[in-house]
Amino acid sequence: MEELARRFGVYLAHKMPQASNIEVADVSRIHGGASRETFRLNAAWDEGGHRVVRPLILRRDPVASLIETERDLEYNAYRAFHPTGLPVPEPLYLETDLKWLDRPFFVMEQIVGCAAGAPFTPDPYGPLAEKLGKQFWTHLGHIAAADPEKLGVSMEPVAPDESWKRELDKWEKVIDEDELCPQPVARAAIRWMRRNPPPPAQKICVVHGDYRTGNFLFNPEGEIKAILDWEMCHLGDPLEDLCWAADPLWGFDNKERPGGMLSRAESLRLWQEASGLEIDPKGLRWWEIFNSLKGLAIWISAGKEYQSGANRDPILALSSIYPTDVHNRVLAKELAALSKEARA
Amino acid sequence: MKPDADVMLGGFAGTLLMDIAPQLGGEYTLGSVGIISMSMLMMAQEVDRAAEIRYQENAQLRALFAEAARIVDDKDLAKRLDAASATKDESLRVRALDASNDALKKLLIELQALAEVSKAPWAAGLESKIWDFLLGSVEARRFVFPALG
Known part of the structure; x- marks a missing residue:
């Protein structure tokens, strides 16, 4: 995870030239759909005289998946519905250049303090x-x-x-x-x-x-x-x-x-x-x-x-x-x- | 082999869930251990019944084909049904039974497709028997999802 954190920090620096002292911490893999590798992480950086801390989700294409899907479809759906008031995470970056993390990925807001129900239980909620x-x-x-x-x-x-x-x-x-x-x-x-x-x-x-x-x-x-x-x-x-x-x-x-x-x-x-x-x-x-x-x-x-x-x-x-x-x-x-x- | 395979699979799943998982860190790792444990509990259900299910299904399909071979009006299919009805399971290994089961079910698909669009007098009865077989098959292969906690 350290190498992933380092490389993702380099990517954030590329995407946010105005930011400095970028840190990526607490990277952990989570189950988030069987078609993408999903990671939870915290990013922090200095910007405009303030320290910004942002929990993020990174969704990276796997080598093989449950079902072949296009990551830009998912990213664009978040982008389309986010302004409508439908509760979806804010999409931030879609990246198809393999040089950053070997496979395409996208980045979105992490929704904190929430849970997902388990589907295979009689009373999930x-x-x-x-x-x-x-x-x-x-x-x-x-x-x-x-x-x-x-x-x-x-x-x-x-x-x-x-x-x-x-x-x-x-x-x-x-x-x-x-x-x-x-x-x-x-x-x-x-x-x-x-x-x-x-x-x-x-x-x-x-x-x-x-x-x-x-x-x-x-x-x-x-x-x-x-x-x-x-x-x-x-x-x-x-x-x-x-x-x-x-x-x-x-x-x-x-x-x-x-x-x-x-x-x-x-x-x-x-x-x-x-x-x-x-x-x-x-x-x-x-x-x-x-x-x-x-x-x-x-x-x-x-x-x-x-x-x-x-x-x-x-x-x-x-x-x-x-x-x-x-x-x-x-x-x-x-x-x-x-x-x-x-x-x- | 003793303890029995299903007993061991169930026991290992319990150890993973109750003893090992609480010692682990990382949401993905914990989730994966839970998924592996669930899968092991289902494998425990399957391991003792797998050969019996396939053996019985193969026998039922051969009997169904023997009957169908006498009534369907497609001569080529009737010939293949007759030949399939005369086959035997030479081994009770699950993979061998699966191979027979696959060949028989491939033919079943063809027979069902013919029966369901046919207006011949034999079609309704045959179609009904095929559905009886399939309903029995999916019920015999049913898994009980383990209730935890």
Whole structure:
């Protein structure tokens, strides 16, 4: 960590020529999404006759990751949403020149005095669940309501009737490339989704891509202070994020209490109120199935990374065990019921 | 080997979590030890049942294929189903059972894709049997996420 601190100090000196006596201390690696190496650190420097101290987060590209993502997408999402009042950390620097830290990285504000809930527990937020749940679903509604053009995000455009296909193609390709064994449930899901496409998106919005329990920070008073891990953000159907957040995996297998916070009905109501959008039941069902399939693709990819030796982070191994099991069960149950329904 | 592998994995996970983790510094290290411990607790669930699950699944798939071979109207597929139904597991090593399981499930995917779009009289019943198999398979492979604290 000393070498990383030294090199990062050199980088800060380059970015802040007005600063002197730059010190980088307390560097420690933290778990912050399986697609980037994340470090917490404190930077201090002299500027304008004062000593400035700033806790920062450094997110560096790994050698191999859970899922390949573009770091500029995540950085630009923080940059777009930070001025809107949505709780996200302030992004500071995006660096693609390898000379500084060997791999691309970005730097953002560290949110101090906060915690993230553990996703695989029956009651991740205890007495704060209701208060956090109201904010959680409302913030997601606000993301859906935001106009991508006004936000100024630079993401691949997609038509309202094409977003489902683009996402399905993308995750099917991940399964094609990374499966270590045949996946009959995933393949059945893909075929069902292609035979039963959802209605066109009501609007195209920024989709966070991994909005869920464990991906936001809250303080002891129960206020959400930061929505994190925008690594998979893209333009698409707002129902995609809604259904990922409500996926049973993040509610300890309990579909009726998504994310372990509020009832399903209340969660969806809050989202509708904040987004100004209606939930089409057919679309909801399609995107629910899609998200369990997307989850499977991610866990399959994690297993491949671990098995091949490309990345031996234990989170990749665990990701390919328990979440795979949950999503296979969720999908099998849902698809078996749909099959019976179609034959009736 | 005694103690049994699942007992040892569970015991080691407990030692890591309760005795070793509290002595460690560094959030990432602690988090990784927790993840490794969780994984070991799940491996403990898997190690004793792995061969049985695969052996049973392979037998069920061969029986399903034998029946399907007599009714599907795709002659080439019927021939391959018949051949697959006659295969046997020559070894009970998990990797060998996995290899058979993979080959059988690849064929199952093909059979299910055919059944679900077919309007033939046999299709609904076969599709239902395939889903019964898959529901049983995912349930047999279910992991209990360890409840801690």
